[in-house]
Amino acid sequence: MRNWRWGLIGIVFLAFVIRTEAWKFSKAQHEHTERISGSAGDVLEDDPVGRLKVFVYELPSKYNKKILQKDPRCLTHMFAAEIYMHRFLLSSPVRTLNPEEADWFYTPVYTTCDLTPNGLPLPFKSPRMMRSAIQLISSNWPYWNRTEGADHFFIVPHDFGACFHYQEEKAIERGILPLLQRATLVQTFGQRNHVCLKDGSITIPPYAPPQKMQAHLIPPNTPRSIFVYFRGLFYDVGNDPEGGYYARGARASVWENFKDNPLFDISTEHPTTYYEDMQRAIFCLCPLGWAPWSPRLVEAVIFGCIPVIIADDIVLPFADAIPWEEIGVFVAEKDVPKLDTILTSIPTEVILRKQRLLANPSMKQAMLFPQPAQSRDAFHQILNGLARKLPHDRSTFLKPGEKILNWTAGPVGDLKPW
Amino acid sequence: MGSVERSRKKVQLWKKAIVHFMLCFVMGFFTGFAPTGKSSIFSSRVSVSNRSDFSPQPLEVLQYQSKFQSYNRSLLDGSPAAVPEATSKSDRDAYDDHHPPKISKEEENEGDLIPRKLVIIVTPTSMKDTRRGVLLRRLANTLRLVPQPLLWVVVEQQSDSDEASEILRKTGIMYRHLVFKENFTDMRAEMDHQINVALSHIEHHRLSGIVHFAGLSNVYDLSFFDEIRAIEAFGTWPMAFLSANRKKVNIEGPVCESSEVMGWHLKNSSNLSTDTMKPAIHVSGFAFNSSVLWDPERWGRTSSAQDTSQDSLKFVKKEVLEEETQLKGIPSDDCSKVLLWNLDISHSSVKKMVTDKR
C-alpha cells in the first residue's frame, strides 16, 4: 500500500518535470511572437465543425423553456451558459438530427434556472429534475442504455456542478449525482481532487454579459494606473459570521493585510465604473469565494487585467486551451499575506508579456458566450473540448446486459419524482 | 564508612542529575506546546515551509520573531520598515517556475528606488461648477508631475455623468474616485462633507501618508510636494490669494522663524473664529500625517476627540492649530516663499461671493 503510494508520487513528480521541460522548450521556440506558446494557441483557433456531431434530445418544454419563462432572470445570471448553450446547439452546424451518426448526445435541462425570489439559484430540485430527464431519454431512446451516458454531456454550471448543493460540505457529502457518473459534465466548478469534479469534465467560464462588457470598453491607450484592483466581499457576514469559512479566509486576509496599501484599490463598494476601472488596472484579484471560480476571471481576461488567481487547486476554464499560467499569476492561499511582495517582484518583462497575451482577441473570445455565437467563442471551445475526447473509448459502450449505474443510489429525497 | 558515604553521595548526585534531566525534559516538552496564534501561524509557516520535514525549528522561529520585533519597533518610530525577504518559494507561483533569474534583475534596478512618503491629495469637486472639468485637468497635469507615490482622492456627489471619471481615467494618476449620495444646497457644507468623505476613506483604509486638500482653484509650484513630504505631523505654509482686477494680493498663512511657526498672517480679523480666538486656517493651507486620523494614540492623545464628532475636518483643523509645536512651517527655511496660489474662477464661487455679501 505504502510503496504503491510512493510510486505514484514519483510518477506525478516525473510527469511534472517533463511537463515543465516541455513548457520551457515551447517557450524557447515561440518567445518572440506573442502568440500563445505550445499546443494551446492553435487549439483556441480550432473549428469544431466537422469534427463532431451532436444530437440534441427533444425534451418536453417543462425541462427548459417553461422554466425560463417562469423566471427570465436566469438569462443574466452567472449560470446562464446552460441556456445559451442549448440555443447555440439548436442552430449549430455540428447538430445532427440523426442520432445514429451522433458522437455526443445533449440533454437540454435547465437545472439552475429555478431561482429563489431573491434571484439566488438554489438547486434543491435539480437532482430530481435531472433524474426525471434521464429517465425520460433512457426510456424513449436506446442511446442512453447503450452507454449509460458515457457519450452524453450535460451542462451543470452551478457552484458545485452536478453535486447539486450550494453548500460545499453538503455538496461533498452528496457527491455527483449517481446517474451522471458516466456522463461528461460541462461545468464552471473546477477544484482539483474534489468529489464534485469528475475526471474528464469540461470546465467553462461563468456567463458574463458580453454586450454589457462591450459597452464599457475604453480605448486601450487609457493608462493603467491601478496596481491591484478588487471589488467584492471580504467577509460574508450573513453566511459566515465567524469568518474563516468564506473564501477559506483568503479574502479576509486580503483586506486585513492590504487595505492600508495605496497600491491596492480594494473595496466592497461596487462602483459604476467597475468595468472601466478593471481596464486601467494592472492586476485584478480573482480570489475564491464560496466556490473557487468567479466571474472576475472572465472580466479580467476581457479587460486585459492580469488575473491574480488565489484559489488553491483551481481548475480553470478551458485549461487545456488557455495558457492560464502564462497570462495569470497564481498565488497560494497561504501566501496571501505576501501578495504585495509577490506581485512587485514579478519582472516587468513578464508582466508586459502577460499583457500582450491578454490582448490576444482569441483569448477574450473563448471567455464569452455571445449572442449570436461567433467563431472561437466559449461555445466553440466547449465543442472543441468534446471533439478532443473523440473517438470514444472502448469502455464507453457497454457489453450487452451490462449495468453499471445504480438507479437507486443517492439520498432518498432525490428519488422522488419531479 | 567513607566508601558508603561516598556511594550514597554518588547516588544522591545521580538522583539530582536525573531530576535535573527530567525537569529539563518536561520543560522542553511544554515548550513544545507553547504559544500559538495568528502571527506565529504565519511566521512559523514561513520558516518551515522550505522543509519537507515537519519538525519545528524553535531557534529559527525565534530568530524570525525577533526580526519582526525590530520591524515593529522601527514602525513605532515612524520610519518606514523593510519587509523581510520572502523565505519560502511557493511552487505554485507561476513566474517562479518559468523565470528564475528575477532576483538579479531586481538588484540591477535597486539604485533608483528611493522610498518616498505617500502624498494623499484630496480634491472635492462638484457638478454644479461648470468649470470643474478644465480645472480638474489643470490640477491633474500638475499632479502627474509629482514624484510617486501619490494618491489622488477625488470626491463628488453621485451622478449619472461620468465626466469626472473620464477625465481622471486619462490622467494616468493613481486615484480613488469617491462618491456620496447626500444632497447639498450650501456649497460650503457640501465641500466640508466631501472632505469628510475622503477623510473617512483614509481612516477606513488606514492609509498612511501626508494629506493635503487641493482645491481646484489652486496652482502649485512642484517643489511644494517635496516640501510637504517632510512633514512629520502637521505642516502649514503661506498661500497667495489672487483675485481678478484687484490691486492687492492677499497672502495668508503662518509666520515663521526657521521652520517654527511664530504666528499667523491673515487678511482680516473677521477670519478669526469667535469661540477659540484662533485663526481660521484655509483648508488648502495645511497638510497633516494621515495617522492622526486613525491612530490618535500615536500622537499622544486619546481617540475621544474624534469620537465626539463625525466631522473629521473640524478635528484636523483643530489639531493643526492646537499643536503648534508639531506644526512645521513650509518651506522649511522660514516659510517665506509662496508655493501655492489660489485664484477662484469657478462660477459657483462667484455666486457664493455674491450671496455672502448680502
Place this chain on the structure above:
Amino acid sequence: MKLTALQQQSRRSNSFRGSSPLDSSMDGAIKSPVTIFWLVLHGLCCLISLVLGFRFSRLVFFLLFSNTSNTMTSTNLYSTSSFGNPSEPLAFQSTLGAVTSTSTSLPAMNFTTTAASGTSSSRVVVGRHGILIRPWPHPNPAEVMMAHRLIERVQREQRMQYGVKNPRAVIAITPTYVRTFQTLHLTGVMHSLMNVPYDLVWIVVEAGAVTNETASLLAKSGLTTIHVEYGKKMPILWEDRHKLEAKMRLHALRLVREKKLDGIVIFADDSNMHSMELFDEIQNVNQFGAVSVGILAHSGGDGEDETAVAQKEEEKNSGLPVQGPACNSSNHLVGWQTFNSATFMERSARYVGDRAIVLPRKMEWAGFVLNSRLVWRDAEDKPEWVRDLDEVAADEEDVESPLSFVKDASVVEPLGSCGRKVMIWWLRVEARADSKFPAGWVINPPLDVTVPAKRTPWPDAPPELPLPAGEKAVVLQEIAEKHATKTRSPRKRRSKRKHAIRTIDERVSTRHAGEN
C-alpha cells in the same frame, strides 16, 4: 503578545543553560578538572533532555492531533494549526467528516495535494480556516516604489503600442510678461507642456525684456526653452495688448524659420489650460489645423449681472462657450463657431483691471496649429495656398489670427472630432495693472511686519496704469492683520529690480529633464 511569549521562552532556556551548572557546583565545593568536567557533562545532558522533551512534545502533539481531532472543536483547531501546514488539511478534514480520509500516516500528509489523484475521495479542505494576518502592518516602501516604476513602464508600453507612431516635435509659442498673475498662469501651462510625451521646444517671448523672474520660472520646467524678449512693454488696453501679442507670436515664428525648427507649432498663451489629449490630437495635423477653444469668460468683478449673463451663455450651449471650427454631419469644415460677444459688447473690458468681461478675439491664436515648415523660407513641399511669413508680417498690425497665413480657409484641417471636442481653454484674468507682488514670491520682509496700507514693500510691477475717466475700480484698503507672538523690526526694502533694457537678444537655454 505572541512575540513576548516567545521571547520569554527563549529567556527561559537561556537561564537554564546558566543556572544548571551553578546548581551542581553547590555540592561539589572542591574545584578540580574532574568536577568541572562533570558539571559540563551535567549541563549538556540537561540541554539534551530539554531538546528531547521538546521534540517529544511535538511528536505527542501530532499523534494526539491526528487521533483525537474528531473530538476537538474547530476553534481549537484554529488556534493550534500553527504546527506546520501539512497537518492542517488533514486535521480539518477529519474533524468535519467531509469525507473519509484514507491517509493517516505522517509522510503522506506532506503530499496531500499531489498524491491524492489516485483516490476518489475529496482532499479539499472544507471548514474553518485561519485568516492570515502578517505581523508587519505597513506596505514596504521599497515595494511601493517598485510598483510605481512598474506602472510607469506599463504606461510607457501602452503609449508605444497604442499611441502615436513616429510623433513629430511640438513647438509651443507663448507670449508673456512679468506681472502678478504670471506665475500662476505660466506655471499651469508649464505643467501641461512638461507632461507632453513628445519632443518639445518652448519659445517664450517676453514683452519688455528678458527677466530673471520669467527665466527662473522656466528653469523649473526642465524643458528645452528659447526665451527671447520683444522690446515693447505690454500695453494696458486690451485692444493694444492683443496686437502686441500677435507681433510677439510672429516674432517667435521668425525664430522657427531662422532655426528651421521642425514640428507642429501650437500657440499656448500663458493663461491657457490644456487637456493632454490635445498633444496627441495635434499629431494628426498635416499642414494647418484648427481646434476648438473653450472660452472661460470671466468678469472678475463681483457684479452679479456679468456672472448671470455668462452663465446664461453657458447654459444655452450646454456647457462652456466654444470657439473653433464648425463641421457638418459628414465632418467637413463648413464655418467657424465664434464666441457670441455681441451680448457682452457694452460690458467688455477695455483695459487691464477693468471690472468687466474680457472678451476673446474673433479667432484666438490658441485654436490653431500648423506645420512649422509652412513658415520656413524654402521648404520643398510648401503648398501654394500659404502666405509667406514675411508677407504676413509686413502688415503686422492687421494680423488677427493664424488664418492670415492661408489664402483660402477651406484648407484648414478641423481637429478633435471635427471641433466637437474641446481640449484647450482660454481664460483672461489679470490683477489690476498697478498690482504688486513679492519678487520671486519670496515674502520679504516677513509677514509679521505690519504692512501699512499705502506702502508696499514689494517692488513695482512694470506697467503703470493710465486711469481712464470714470474709473470704477475702488482701491480697497485691506489692512493686514498682525497675529504674531513676537514682533520684529521691518527689514530693509529689497532693492528695486533692474529693468535693463537690452536689445533683442536670445537666450537659448537647454535643460534636461530631471532637474526638477
